[in-house]
Amino acid sequence: MTVAPDLSALLASRICHDLISPLGAIGNGLELMRMAGTTRGPEADLIAESVLSASARIRFFRVAFGAAALGQRMGRPEILSILADMTAGSRLRIDWQPMGDLPRHEVRLAFLLLQCLETAMPYGGAITVTCEGGMWEMTGLAPRLRIETDLWDGLEDPSLAPPPAAAQVHFALVPPELRAQGRSLRVETTETRIRLRY
Incomplete structure (x- = not known):
C-alpha cells in the first residue's frame, strides 16, 4: 500500500x-x-x-x-544546539532533559508543543522537558501567562479548536501528529504554570 x-x-x-x-x-x-x-x-x-x-x-x-523520514533520529547535541540558538538573547529558557538519540517524529511533536508553550509565555519563563519510559512531560513556568483557552482546549479535543491564524498554526498541527503517534495529550493550567503530558 x-x-x-x-x-x-x-x-x-x-x-x-x-x-x-x-x-x-x-x-x-x-x-x-x-x-x-x-x-x-x-x-x-x-x-x-x-x-x-x-x-x-x-x-x-x-x-x-x-x-520526518521513517526511522530517522536526532542526536541530543543537535537538539540542544537548535534550542540554545533559538532562545539566545530571549527571556525564554528551555531545559531539555531527554538523553541520547530520539526518533525525529517524537522531537517534531515536542517542538510543536514547545511553540505552543512559547505562545503562552510572551514575557518569558522557563520550560522543562522530560521523557521517561516513552512518556513525555513539559512544564512551562512564568510569572505571567497568556492562555487562549480555545486553542488549548483544541489540543485535547480538536472539535473545539477554532480555525487557526497563521501565528497559531502549530496548535492545529499538534492533534494530527498526536494521532499519528497513537498518543493523547493532557493539559493542566494554572495562572503561572502549564503542564503537558502525552
Whole structure:
C-alpha cells in the first residue's frame, strides 16, 4: 500500500533547506568583512544578530514543520544546539532533559508543543522537558501567562479548536501528529504554570 506524502511537510522542508544556505552565506560574508576591517559598529552587530536569529528559527521550523523520514533520529547535541540558538538573547529558557538519540517524529511533536508553550509565555519563563519510559512531560513556568483557552482546549479535543491564524498554526498541527503517534495529550493550567503530558 502506498502512503500519500505529506506535501505540506515536504514544502516546509524545502523552504527551510533553501533559506538556510543564503543566510549562512550572509553570516560568512559579514565575518569576512569584519576580518578585513571594512565593517564595524552597531549596524554590523545588528545584521549578525538578525542572521543568527533567523538561522536558528529556520533550523527549529525544519524539525517542527518539516518531513520526518521513517526511522530517522536526532542526536541530543543537535537538539540542544537548535534550542540554545533559538532562545539566545530571549527571556525564554528551555531545559531539555531527554538523553541520547530520539526518533525525529517524537522531537517534531515536542517542538510543536514547545511553540505552543512559547505562545503562552510572551514575557518569558522557563520550560522543562522530560521523557521517561516513552512518556513525555513539559512544564512551562512564568510569572505571567497568556492562555487562549480555545486553542488549548483544541489540543485535547480538536472539535473545539477554532480555525487557526497563521501565528497559531502549530496548535492545529499538534492533534494530527498526536494521532499519528497513537498518543493523547493532557493539559493542566494554572495562572503561572502549564503542564503537558502525552
